[in-house]
Amino acid sequence: MISRRTFITRTAGVAGVSLLAGSCVRASHERPTRKLRHLGWQVGVTYQSMTPGGLNRDYLLRLLDEMAANRMNMLNLMMQSYGYFDPDHDGYAWPVQHPRLQPYRDVNAINARPEQEFLRDVIEEAATRQIAVQLFMNWGIWNPDFVKAAYPESSLQLKEDGSPSGWLHCPDSPGAWQLGLDEVADLLTFYDHPNVTSYSLERISYAGNATCYCPYTRRAFQEATGLVFEEATVSQRETWKTDQICNYLSWFTKYLQQLHPGINVGLHTQCAQGWGHDPDRLSGCGIDYLMPHTIQFPTTQRELYAMLDRLAPNPCILHFCCRDRRPQNYKLWIKTPDIIAQALSWIRDYPGDNVIGILFFNEPATSPVNKKAVYKGIRCFAVET
Secondary structure (H helix, E strand, O other), rough: OOOOHHHHHHHHHOOOOOOOOOOOOOOOOOOOOOOEEEEEEEEOOOOOOOOOOOOOHHHHHHHHHHHHHEEEEEEEEEEOOOOOOOOOEEOOOOOOOOEEEEEEHHHOOOOHHHOOOHHHHHHHHHHHOOOOEEEEEEEOOOOOHHHHHHHOOOOOOEEEOOOOOEEOOOOOOOOHHHHHHHHHHHHHHHHHOOOOOEEEEEEEOOOOOOOOOOHHHHHHHHHHHHHOOHHOHHHHHHHHHHHHHHHHHHHHHHHHHOOOOOOOOEEOOOOOOOOOOOOOOOOHHHHEOOOEEEEOOOOOHHHHHHHHHOOOOOOOOEEEOOOOOOOOOOOOOOHHHHHHHHHHHHHHHHOOEEEEEEEEEEEHHHHHHHHHHHHHHHHEEEEOO
């Protein structure tokens, strides 16, 4: 991890700008303030909550008031946690109904207990404050012990040597695919409310160029191309993987529309190589906007702009990491108020027109001083009403 001084020096040198130290003062000749459609917090209901039961109703109602006072209009609720990153919580953070999903309910989560569920009330309270709610899940990052027991025809994504790629499951395995359908159906049916206006997901992707070598992927590749997976060129594999993921995304978004007609769908991705996400094809897959990681790791202005240019013309709601507390097994870049201010100034001045919003992640893992920097920094943006 680079130091604050190194960050300031490096970014000023590369990007040709100086650190703004949180100021939104603008000269009269500068171009107008950037207007955003969506501005808000992305909140782990249990993930990184640092409490045995996760967040509670009072916590989120206070946050809604705070958001309204700072002109925020979107609340993203992350509805699962992963024991791999958060040893205090693992599983679903709502009272799941599907019998095959029941074993993965986080029994420690207050909101996952049928008699104590409170998010339905929070969604209604958000509506009274004109704050739209977005539900979020990370497709495929599931505890493999649960998945294998409940969905035996599933597979983790495997490297060439047969070792797994963390907890990420393979969409080519029918068990994992069915699990993804079952969980989103359970979630959107339980929270069938007009103020749930959008759904976002990370993944439905391969982990990268080194995966997946599971039997389901090898078989699907050979059936589609007539080629042996291990003998194919990198280009042949990449072309097929992109086609495969486009098909999965299309099927998934059509299923979401059946569950909740008119819902907007966001895909949490930077379209990294090997994932199978082609920015030129995603809108045709039913994806309304992208939600790329933003300053998750050390980033220069040039790198940020290059990412946004690569994702154009897709509209982007930035998944802006402002955390200063790391999860387990994750070498997260610890943010400071100065880093937050600098990155927000870059976004404000980005010359492209595909940035339509910012969601700051993860509110429970963001210190009061960093939250203050967020609220100060967003004064530079106008919000559409």
